[in-house]
Amino acid sequence: MTDEVLSTEALMLLGDEAVALGALHAGITAAYAYPGTPATEILEALQRNGGARANWCANEKTAYEAALGMSMAGKRALVSMKHVGLNVAADPFINSAVVAPVGGLVLAVADDPGMHSSQNEQDSRFYADFARVPCLEPANAQEAYDMTREAFEVSERFRVPVVLRLVTRLAHQRSGVEAQHRKDENALNTRRDRADWVLLPSFARRRWQKRLQQQKDIRGWAEMSPHNELTLNENFRDMGVITTGIAQSYFLDVTRELGLTPSHLHIGAYPIPATLIRDLADHVPEILVIEEGYPYVERMLRGILPPLTTIRGRQSGDLPEAGELNQELVWSAFGLQPPRGTAATISIPERPPRLCDGCPHIDAYNALNDALRSYEAPVVTSDIGCYTLGALPPYNVGDSCVCMGASIGMGKGAADAGAGPVVAVIGDSTFLHSGVTPLMDAAAANTDMTVLILDNDVVAMTGTQPTVLPPNRIPEIVRGIGVDPEHCHVFESHPRRVGELTQLLRREIAHRGLSVVIVHRECIEALKKDKKARRES
């Protein structure tokens, strides 16, 4: 990602890397993120480059707030996260649309249709709409680069945060990207505009009115954007097609193959361009909407009363409502039989991901299973991370896994209900992300629950990024919250010490009150990487 490379040839970049490079060339001063597939590689690319301060944060909310503060100070900032991370950052995100950003503020959020590495497939375009902010949706890595640069301009022009919506197949698509020159960073803003930034109700009402009045201009920008392109075909008046973002790729491949040229509106900039949609509808009696994610555009076209135009898409069932798009589905939506191959004649068993050989979680799970063996109906709430894989055989550990930090909160609820014994299993990074606050609730009530913190020093699942604090701080946090030091243990894990760990867990599970057991051993993947790095240096 050096400038010398840029001048000679197109780079093969991941969509995520293209976003990083676009942000860097837009003159960002810093980027903030919490790791999460498929968005992790954005910040990683910025860290490798070293041209802007790239910071891993405690969670997406703190990342967003840091970016917002940088914008207030006049500098450009990128904040990136996976789609469910935006639920965590929703509070600063929604409210940042009420204030008046100074330096460009861009949120790159990566949705995961098909749930490759996530618990749902929520569509972030709804968030942009909800906050009343512009949204750009790239169709390929080149657009990811171009739109990221543009998003900063749009943000400063309208003094509004701008959402860059990515999906897995865009984030993890590697293709050629041509880059432009790098802009300088913004100057520091030393003015203080309390009326723009202090959201007391009286100020907030004024700010919100301004944002609402501005919607006409933002809609005008989207209508005129080159990313929203309408191509009418006078000789093809049976049906028209609307595509958004990456869905365009499948449409273009299929229509090229079939030699079809229907009238086509592509949407890459939101709010949706109503005039262009009306122009398309004047031309054809039927519109097929192909969009990755939820039927967002389709639902808006459809409304509740019978429409004048026949609308087909994911909601109508012409395309599946869940999962990722592909070429075959687009063939079918055109009423054609998609190409087919021949599957293997023997049945192929699934090969799900699993805990690595030598993973420290294995010993912890063996000990936990032994410790719980004598109980009839134990409850084990689990959390988000590699250790979620313990829910699969042979460990079968974990009755729930919902969202970051929920193990402890849900464990408390289950214990309050009288279920148990209750064990909440959470990783070190997930604990720092969202586990500390529910532990406060549990400590305040001295909940009868054992919290098992699996501390492997890193954010393992997303590629062994460093946790925001070093591991030795976790016991201090736990004790600082008020957990009885008698029932807060740090256990250095080793395959030969499984028996000892079982004894400790048995004791703490039997204790009628809150216990925290921190089981520590470095992630085997991180260890391998460290060794490799040392060898190479």
Add this chain to the structure above:
Amino acid sequence: MKFDIIIAGVGGQGVLSIGAIISASAMRAGLRAMQSEVHGMSQRGGAVLAHLRLADREIFSPTIAHGQADLILGLEPLETLRYLEYLSPSGTLITASEPLKNIPDYPDIDDVLWGILRHPRGHVLDATRIARDAGSVKAANVVMVGAATDFLPIEDVTIRSAIADAFASKGERVVEVNLRAYDAGRSALRHREVVDEFETFAVT
């Protein structure tokens, strides 16, 4: 011209590295390339699949449709068979023979290899042994690039230079081992020396 490749394997085998070498070679050969990769959860010992599309025209979809792949290149035989549906009727199937049995219900390996060999353009080679002979078992994925070379729309010399560049930061010895592994993979498939062993076994 378009050439669509499915690269299959298990997390940690080097599926993405192979894709990077082939796509870098393609770009040097003046072709366009697009690769759709799997990151995240699946990389923990699960099935890993990359779609690599090469063409002399614009490429749109990141993924290949069923029945359209010109080549399936597999680092593990069961994973190769898993994606058979992607292969076009005129496509080629090349797999490394060594099974990675990290699941309890792994089918009989003879059935798996026969599933590949019975295909008219199915090839099996012992990439692990070839890589070991070349100097490092870690180069098994590069052996597979060598095996694929004669089917790719890219010159051998272009691929060799991409391999040399890909490993340059790791020192001369690593480059040499990988180039040796690449040559050995190419020659193994050309001479079908390793393949024959399996064919004999498959017929009996």
